[in-house]
Amino acid sequence: MTPNPILSVVGVNKRFSSVHAVNDLSFDVERGQIFALLGPNGAGKSTMVRMLCGVLQPDTGSIWYALHRQDSKTERVPHQELGYLPEDRGLYADKSIIENLLYFASLRGLKPSDARPKAMEWLERFSLAERAKEKLSGLSKGNQQKVQLITAVLHGPRLAILDEPFSGFDPVNQDLTVNMIRELSASGITVILSAHHMDLVETLADRILLMHNGQAVLSGSLDQIRRSTSVGQRLNLGFAERFDPAQLQHVRGVQQVVSSTADTARLALEADASLSEVLGSVSTLASISNVHTETPTLREIYLAAVGAQA
Amino acid sequence: MNYRQAVWRVFVWEFKRFLKLRELITTVVVIIALGVGVPFIIGLISGDTQREIAVVGWHETIAPNDSFSFEPLSEAAAMAALQDGSVDGVLLFAADGSTELTVQRASGWNDQLQAYLSQAFLPARLEAVGVSAEQLAELTQPISMQVNLLAEERSVGGATLVSIFLGLMIFAIFTGTGLLFTAITGEKTQRVTELVVSAVPPRAWIDGKVLGTIAYVIVNLATLGIGIVLSVVASALMARGPLPPLPEISVNPFVVLVMLGLIIAGAVMYLYVFAAVAASIDDPATSQRSGIIMLPGVFIALGWLGLIGDPGNPAFAFLSYFPLTSSSAMSVRIILGDAGPLLAFVALAILVLSCFAARWAAGKVFSLAVLITGKEPSWGEMMRWVRRAD
Numbered sequence: 001m002t003p004n005p006i007l008s009v010v011g012v013n014k015r016f017s018s019v020h021a022v023n024d025l026s027f028d029v030e031r032g033q034i035f036a037l038l039g040p041n042g043a044g045k046s047t048m049v050r051m052l053c054g055v056l057q058p059d060t061g062s063i064w065y066a067l068h069r070q071d072s073k074t075e076r077v078p079h080q081e082l083g084y085l086p087e088d089r090g091l092y093a094d095k096s097i098i099e100n101l102l103y104f105a106s107l108r109g110l111k112p113s114d115a116r117p118k119a120m121e122w123l124e125r126f127s128l129a130e131r132a133k134e135k136l137s138g139l140s141k142g143n144q145q146k147v148q149l150i151t152a153v154l155h156g157p158r159l160a161i162l163d164e165p166f167s168g169f170d171p172v173n174q175d176l177t178v179n180m181i182r183e184l185s186a187s188g189i190t191v192i193l194s195a196h197h198m199d200l201v202e203t204l205a206d207r208i209l210l211m212h213n214g215q216a217v218l219s220g221s222l223d224q225i226r227r228s229t230s231v232g233q234r235l236n237l238g239f240a241e242r243f244d245p246a247q248l249q250h251v252r253g254v255q256q257v258v259s260s261t262a263d264t265a266r267l268a269l270e271a272d273a274s275l276s277e278v279l280g281s282v283s284t285l286a287s288i289s290n291v292h293t294e295t296p297t298l299r300e301i302y303l304a305a306v307g308a309q310a
Numbered sequence: 311m312n313y314r315q316a317v318w319r320v321f322v323w324e325f326k327r328f329l330k331l332r333e334l335i336t337t338v339v340v341i342i343a344l345g346v347g348v349p350f351i352i353g354l355i356s357g358d359t360q361r362e363i364a365v366v367g368w369h370e371t372i373a374p375n376d377s378f379s380f381e382p383l384s385e386a387a388a389m390a391a392l393q394d395g396s397v398d399g400v401l402l403f404a405a406d407g408s409t410e411l412t413v414q415r416a417s418g419w420n421d422q423l424q425a426y427l428s429q430a431f432l433p434a435r436l437e438a439v440g441v442s443a444e445q446l447a448e449l450t451q452p453i454s455m456q457v458n459l460l461a462e463e464r465s466v467g468g469a470t471l472v473s474i475f476l477g478l479m480i481f482a483i484f485t486g487t488g489l490l491f492t493a494i495t496g497e498k499t500q501r502v503t504e505l506v507v508s509a510v511p512p513r514a515w516i517d518g519k520v521l522g523t524i525a526y527v528i529v530n531l532a533t534l535g536i537g538i539v540l541s542v543v544a545s546a547l548m549a550r551g552p553l554p555p556l557p558e559i560s561v562n563p564f565v566v567l568v569m570l571g572l573i574i575a576g577a578v579m580y581l582y583v584f585a586a587v588a589a590s591i592d593d594p595a596t597s598q599r600s601g602i603i604m605l606p607g608v609f610i611a612l613g614w615l616g617l618i619g620d621p622g623n624p625a626f627a628f629l630s631y632f633p634l635t636s637s638s639a640m641s642v643r644i645i646l647g648d649a650g651p652l653l654a655f656v657a658l659a660i661l662v663l664s665c666f667a668a669r670w671a672a673g674k675v676f677s678l679a680v681l682i683t684g685k686e687p688s689w690g691e692m693m694r695w696v697r698r699a700d
């Protein structure tokens with residue numbers, strides 16, 4: 001548990017008929033943090049996100065919000081302080097972009113006169129300012145997605161909850177979204193995002209909760225997660241001559257030969273393996289021409305963790 | 311932002327969402343055009359012009375009027391005139407007393423001519439059978455019968471007012487439920503619901519929606535009223551005649567207040583029920599529940615039964631307290647003088663309580679149903695939601 005959480009989830013459960021969508025989940029989110037819920041489809045991320053926004057109620061357990069101060073924590077959902085990007089995107093297609101933005105900002109407590117200049121600023125940033133009066137239905141899917149993203153943050157929430165913020169975007173707009181999330185965080189807004197784009201999240205999140213079948217598999221910062229798992233470094237080797245990589249499987253400290261060619265191999269090392277010992281052992285088998293080490297990706301860690309659970 | 315502010319913001323959005331100034335102006339223009347144009351077209355179609363009739367075997371009894379002018383001609387000349395279109399018909403009085411009309415094709419004025427001739431020849435025919443005009447008038451008088459009422463006479467306008475009232479109510483409820491239905495099913499289809507529910511409590515959303523819809527319906531009714539008044543004025547101006555007199559309906563303030571209460575409470579109750587039903591529909595194009603939109607019209611139309619039969623019979627009295635029908639049935643009883651202030655107040659109180667119950671139950675169903683996509687909850691499931699504690 002963290003000392004000054006803006007949000008605390010305590011033993012939350014949610015069932016839909018026979019499906020245990022969220023199973024005894026607990027976590028804290030610190031003020032100003034970018035917190036990522038990661039997992040494949042059906043892991044329970046969106047259900048958890050909906051509970052955080054008050055769209056769904058937990059069957060058991062509680063969610064505490066302390067958006068202003070830790071001593072003023074409450075179970076009441078602070079609708080005006082939240083920004084929400086739902087997984088099921090949707091706005092009023094027959095209304096203009098600006099009408100949509102002003103309406104949803106007004107539902108979050110912002111007056112239209114205050115919301116309008118802010119909306120135009122955001123639209124400018126996403127290159128949509130000149131189309132503000134166009135009907136939403138006239139925009140491409142990607143541009144509609146941008147408007148939806150603006151809807152989530154226009155009113156200046158203290159906590160932005162973004163469900164799959166990168167889906168539907170091309171790489172350029174994914175980068176735009178990543179930068180936007182970083183800026184939100186830098187301006188003091190706490191961001192909770194759920195995603196399965198692990199490569200993007202890896203570079204963005206301060207803290208990660210990996211979910212599988214409604215339960216937390218791993219949690220912490222990326223470093224903490226790496227340290228806490230049995231997934232060791234990746235070792236890429238080049239050999240001076242042709243070599244049978246199958247021999248490497250028996251080297252002490254090698255967990256798995258991930259991939260290989262006639263003169264290269266990518267090895268997954270055990271978490272506590274000594275790199276110098278492994279290299280020493282391999283050099284007795286073959287002449288090494290080059291060495292390159294990598295830390296395991298989040299995806300590799302996740303797959304290892306889920307594989308262990310399965 | 312508190313609950314009332316949330317309701318207000320939804321209300322403003324929903325009201326503006328449907329309100330289109332251009333459409334309202336178009337409505338008024340169309341009503342005026344219909345008011346002025348339709349009587350003119352009917353006049354043209356029904357031949358509201360003077361017909362030229364050639365008469366063979368002239369008879370002194372006939373004289374020209376607004377509809378017909380008569381010209382005595384020989385049979386050959388008359389038929390030639392009919393052929394070249396200079397007369398509309400040839401009327402032949404035969405020596406044996408029979409009458410023939412020859413025309414190019416049958417038309418509505420043929421019957422009018424027959425009626426005119428019957429009237430014109432009536433005195434001569436009466437004289438032939440030895441009956442004077444006074445004796446005929448005496449014979450055709452209805453039997454005199456005085457109706458004595460044991461109860462105090464309270465009628466305040468009769469069938470005209472009932473028809474106007476029920477017509478307006480059906481228009482209001484059909485418009486309101488239709489709009490609400492389209493709006494909610496549209497929001498579910500467009501996946502807007504989750505975003506709204508994350509910002510405001512579902513109950514505030516449904517309250518704002520119902521209020522916004524009612525406000526829009528009121529504006530629509532007012533537009534209709536303005537259109538009708540302007541249409542009457544325009545017709546009078548076009549005809550260079552006086553404005554028609556207003557129907558003589560004596561309405562006391564109590565009746566106006568109670569009926570207003572009944573119509574508003576009735577509309578509110580139906581809108582809440584419909585909001586809940588609409589929220590449960592997944593695909594309006596295929597859902598069996600879409601047909602339910604016709605039900606309020608049936609219930610309200612039951613009020614007209616009071617005009618046909620006895621508004622005081624036990625079955626109709628029951629309808630006048632039953633919440634789904636009371637708004638129309640009790641209004642009919644009030645207008646026809648069958649219900650006094652106390653009974654009207656009881657019906658209104660039951661309806662208002664039912665309104666609160668409908669709001670409470672609809673809020674529970676709406677909160678859950680509006681977030682469900684891909685399947686429709688069963689009626690049983692929705693009843694369980696209603697029974698479930700908050």
